[in-house]
Amino acid sequence: MKKDLTISYDEFMLKFKDTMKSLGLNNSVQREYVLKVLFKSDTHLSADALLFEVKKEYEVTMGIATVYRILNLLEELHIVNGILIDGNESKVYELNLVSHHDHMVCTQCNKIVEFYDAELEKLQENVALSNGFTLKSHNMLLYGICNECQ
Amino acid sequence: MKKDLTISYDEFMLKFKDTMKSLGLNNSVQREYVLKVLFKSDTHLSADALLFEVKKEYEVTMGIATVYRILNLLEELHIVNGILIDGNESKVYELNLVSHHDHMVCTQCNKIVEFYDAELEKLQENVALSNGFTLKSHNMLLYGICNECQ
DNA sequence: TTCCCTGCAAAGGATTTGCATACAA
DNA sequence: TTGTATGCAAATCCTTTGCAGGGAA
Numbered sequence: 001m002k003k004d005l006t007i008s009y010d011e012f013m014l015k016f017k018d019t020m021k022s023l024g025l026n027n028s029v030q031r032e033y034v035l036k037v038l039f040k041s042d043t044h045l046s047a048d049a050l051l052f053e054v055k056k057e058y059e060v061t062m063g064i065a066t067v068y069r070i071l072n073l074l075e076e077l078h079i080v081n082g083i084l085i086d087g088n089e090s091k092v093y094e095l096n097l098v099s100h101h102d103h104m105v106c107t108q109c110n111k112i113v114e115f116y117d118a119e120l121e122k123l124q125e126n127v128a129l130s131n132g133f134t135l136k137s138h139n140m141l142l143y144g145i146c147n148e149c150q
Numbered sequence: 151m152k153k154d155l156t157i158s159y160d161e162f163m164l165k166f167k168d169t170m171k172s173l174g175l176n177n178s179v180q181r182e183y184v185l186k187v188l189f190k191s192d193t194h195l196s197a198d199a200l201l202f203e204v205k206k207e208y209e210v211t212m213g214i215a216t217v218y219r220i221l222n223l224l225e226e227l228h229i230v231n232g233i234l235i236d237g238n239e240s241k242v243y244e245l246n247l248v249s250h251h252d253h254m255v256c257t258q259c260n261k262i263v264e265f266y267d268a269e270l271e272k273l274q275e276n277v278a279l280s281n282g283f284t285l286k287s288h289n290m291l292l293y294g295i296c297n298e299c300q
Numbered sequence: 301t302t303c304c305c306t307g308c309a310a311a312g313g314a315t316t317t318g319c320a321t322a323c324a325a
Numbered sequence: 326t327t328g329t330a331t332g333c334a335a336a337t338c339c340t341t342t343g344c345a346g347g348g349a350a
Contacts (some may be wrong), residue, residue: 026324026329047315063332068315072329086156086289089340090314104283117277120270124292127267132297134253139236140290142274147282175303176349197340213307218340220305239315240339 007097008038012044033058033071035095038080042110044092047071085112085141107148113146157247159189166291169227176241184220185245188230194262196244235262235291256296263296 007015016035020027037053038045045053047067054062070095074080082091085105092112101116128135157165166185170177187203188195195203197217204212221243224230232241235255242262251266278285 021325024329028323028330030331033342043193061332064314065316072316102344104281106279106283106335107286113283115277115282116279117273120273120277123267123270123273126293127254127265127270128254128292131254131263131265133256133263133292133294134300135292135294136257138290138292140288142278142283142285142288144278144283144285144287174304178305178348180306211307213309214339215308215341216306222341 001150009036009124012039012097016079017080029058029060030054030066031060031070033060033062035046035079038093039097041094044083044094046090046092048090051094082139085110086143102140102142104142104144106149107143108145108149109148159186162189162247166229168177169229179208180204180212180216181220183210183212184217184224185229188239188243188245191244194233195196195238196245198240200243236293245288252290252292254292254294257293257298258295261296281288 013032013035015032017027020031020062026085033054037050041053047064050071051062051064051067054060054067071080071082075082075093079096080093081096082093083103084091099116100121101114102120104113104115105111106113124138125135161180163185167177169180171293183204184200187200187207187290189235191203199213200221201212201214201217204210204217221232222231225243229246230243231246233253234241242263249266250271251264252270254263254265255261258264274288
């Protein structure tokens, strides 16, 4: 969701380095490159694809294990979101720069569209409440056919 | 979702055998036992757990490969639903006896509650439409803390 | 008899882990 | 210097597949 960014890459990295420091963690070129690729990408990337992109752009040695370690760390810190689309074997990742949103997938062309609907969010909370649940999060994927594919 | 059944096991099996026949497929004790365990269960079961239950109840030789083959077949026919809960490695399955519903998971005790909300469904459709999508299906899991765990 | 179905074991694919080395602070 | 991060390869875990034998109709 590149378009709605209100933060520059530099600002973002400064904040990231702060976060690392406050956790007693180091920075590394690998982490920086992963973030950079995610920042520049306008699609959702799998760990494999991410590794491929990093290697293509930055000529650095990097193993797939590192990619997973980085993505898991970033996901725990809510810096990235990983989503698993029905029928796929592996997760795809995106930077969590904008506020919460959900995804809609075209089952024909696999396009992923992001959306946010306040009413929908509110309704989920109410439904949870009426079942005695305090809602903490959700996971919603809509599957359909997009405009171009009809 | 055992409680809301409007169909008996025998009726269900008759219908299932019909389906098999109309597809040119056979019946088998393994398929019957898998269905029986799912029918009697009031929880969602993984492939592993399902195999364990079948073996415990019916003393039949059965391999995990068969469980997966059966579950995949049943899922394609929409006779079972498989759902993947965040943080879990494997899907859990339930019989698709009642009409469409979604799930709410307690992140503390892992309880799964089923629910259906017409307004929510309608809203999803509208949101899809306003993004140019014709909604075909969705995948929604709500995560929270249940009554007993608060 | 003719396919379909199963068990077993091996293969697959994505992700994780162990370990020695390299790097950040 | 000290602890953290990485690369590589091996290990895991879940799921699928190949093949030969068994079963349903």
